[in-house]
Amino acid sequence: MPDCSATYETEVEEGQNKRVVKCKFCSSIILTPTTAAFSTFEYDLPVMKPNKDSTSPPETENISYFWAVKDMFTFFNVGFSNTVGNTKYLTCADCEAGPIGYHDITSKMSYVALPRVSHSDPV
Amino acid sequence: MAKTYDYLFKLLLIGDSGVGKTCVLFRFSEDAFNTTFISTIGIDFKIRTIDLDGKKIKLQIWDTAGQERFRTITTAYYRGAMGIMLVYDITNEKSFENIKNWIRNIEENASADVEKMLLGNKCELEEKRQVSKERGEQLAIEYGIKFIETSAKASIRVEEAFFTLARDIKAKMEKKLEASNPPKGGHQLRTSEPQKKPTSWLSRCTLL
Ligand SMILES: Nc1nc2c(ncn2[C@@H]2O[C@H](COP(=O)(O)OP(=O)(O)OP(=O)(O)O)[C@@H](O)[C@H]2O)c(=O)[nH]1
Ligand SMILES: [Mg+2]
Ligand SMILES: [Zn+2]
Numbered sequence: 001m002p003d004c005s006a007t008y009e010t011e012v013e014e015g016q017n018k019r020v021v022k023c024k025f026c027s028s029i030i031l032t033p034t035t036a037a038f039s040t041f042e043y044d045l046p047v048m049k050p051n052k053d054s055t056s057p058p059e060t061e062n063i064s065y066f067w068a069v070k071d072m073f074t075f076f077n078v079g080f081s082n083t084v085g086n087t088k089y090l091t092c093a094d095c096e097a098g099p100i101g102y103h104d105i106t107s108k109m110s111y112v113a114l115p116r117v118s119h120s121d122p123v
Numbered sequence: 124m125a126k127t128y129d130y131l132f133k134l135l136l137i138g139d140s141g142v143g144k145t146c147v148l149f150r151f152s153e154d155a156f157n158t159t160f161i162s163t164i165g166i167d168f169k170i171r172t173i174d175l176d177g178k179k180i181k182l183q184i185w186d187t188a189g190q191e192r193f194r195t196i197t198t199a200y201y202r203g204a205m206g207i208m209l210v211y212d213i214t215n216e217k218s219f220e221n222i223k224n225w226i227r228n229i230e231e232n233a234s235a236d237v238e239k240m241l242l243g244n245k246c247e248l249e250e251k252r253q254v255s256k257e258r259g260e261q262l263a264i265e266y267g268i269k270f271i272e273t274s275a276k277a278s279i280r281v282e283e284a285f286f287t288l289a290r291d292i293k294a295k296m297e298k299k300l301e302a303s304n305p306p307k308g309g310h311q312l313r314t315s316e317p318q319k320k321p322t323s324w325l326s327r328c329t330l331l
Binding site for chain 2: 080
C-alpha cells in the first residue's frame with residue numbers, strides 16, 4: 001500500500017482537505033472540500049479485501065494519515081457499520097467498500113483513512 | 124464551523140422480514156460468498172446529502188433488524204424518526220396485510236406527526252405478483268400517505284421514494300416554521316413598521 005506523506009501534503013490546505021474526498025471504486029462523494037482536519041496517528045484498520053473465513057480476527061493494515069471529522073453529519077455520503085466494541089467502521093454509501101475509516105463512539109470523532117479514498121477537484 | 128446542511132431528517136425502514144428493507148437501503152447483492160469485514164458485521168445506517176429546491180438535506184437512514192416484529196418495536200426505537208418507509212413485498216400477500224399492524228404500531232409508538240410512505244418492493248417480479256398495484260394505492264389513500272412500487276434488485280424508483288419522503292418532511296417542517304414564526308412577530312408588529320417582516324420582504328424580492 002502506498003502510504004506516502006509527500007503525496008498527501010498537496011491535499012492539505014490550512015490543515016483541512018483542499019479537495020473533494022471520494023470513494024476509490026465508485027467516486028461517490030464522501031467529504032466536500034474544507035470539512036475535515038488532517039491528522040496523523042497510527043491505527044490498525046481491517047483490510048478491505050474479502051477474507052476467506054469470517055471466524056478468524058480480521059487482517060489489518062497500519063494507517064497513519066486521516067481526515068478527522070467532528071460531526072458525523074458533516075459527511076456528504078457515508079455508511080456506518082454496526083458497533084464493534086467502541087467502534088463503528090465507515091464505508092462508501094454507494095458501493096459499500098470499506099472500511100474507509102472508523103468512528104469512535106466515546107469521542108464521537110470519525111476518521112477517514114487517506115490511503116483508502118481518492119481526492120479530486122470539485123466538478 | 125459552519126453547518127454544512129439546512130435540514131437533517133432521520134428516516135426508518137419498517138416492514139416484515141424478507142420484504143427487502145436492507146436491499147432498499149443498501150446495495151443489492153446476491154453473492155453471499157464474497158464476504159468482507161464490512162459485510163460480516165453489517166451496516167447500521169447511512170448518511171446521504173440531497174439537494175431539494177436549493178436546500179441541503181442530510182438524510183440519516185436506518186434499517187431495522189430482521190428479527191424485529193411490530194410487537195417488539197417500541198417508542199425508543201422510533202425516537203427522533205421524522206419519516207418512515209413502510210415496506211411490503213408485492214409477491215407476498217401476508218407482508219401487505221401486515222402493513223396495517225405496522226401502521227398501528229407506529230401510531231402507538233412514534234411521534235404523531237411522523238411522515239409515512241408505503242413501498243411495494245420487488246415490483247420487477249410481475250409473474251409472481253400477489254398484491255395488485257391498485258390495492259397498494261387504495262391502502263395508501265386509506266391512510267392518507269404516498270405510495271410507490273420499487274425494485275431494489277432492478278434499481279427502480281428507490282431513489283425517487285427517498286426524495287419524495289424527504290420532500291414531504293421538508294414541506295411539513297416549513298409549514299410548521301411559518302405557522303410558529305409570523306404570529307410572534309405579528310403581535311409586536313405595528314402598522315407603522317411594516318419593514319419588520321424580513322422573510323416576506325426577502326421572498327418578495329427574489330420573486331420580482
Ligand atoms: N426479486 C427481488 N428480490 C429482492 C428485492 N429486494 C430484496 N430482494 C430479496 O429479498 C430477500 C430479502 O431481502 P432483505 O433486504 O434481506 O429483506 P429485509 O426486509 O431486510 O428482511 P429482514 O432483515 O429479515 O427484516 C433477499 O433475498 C433479497 O435478495 C427486489 O426488489 N426484487
Ligand atoms: Mg434486513
Ligand atoms: Zn463506492
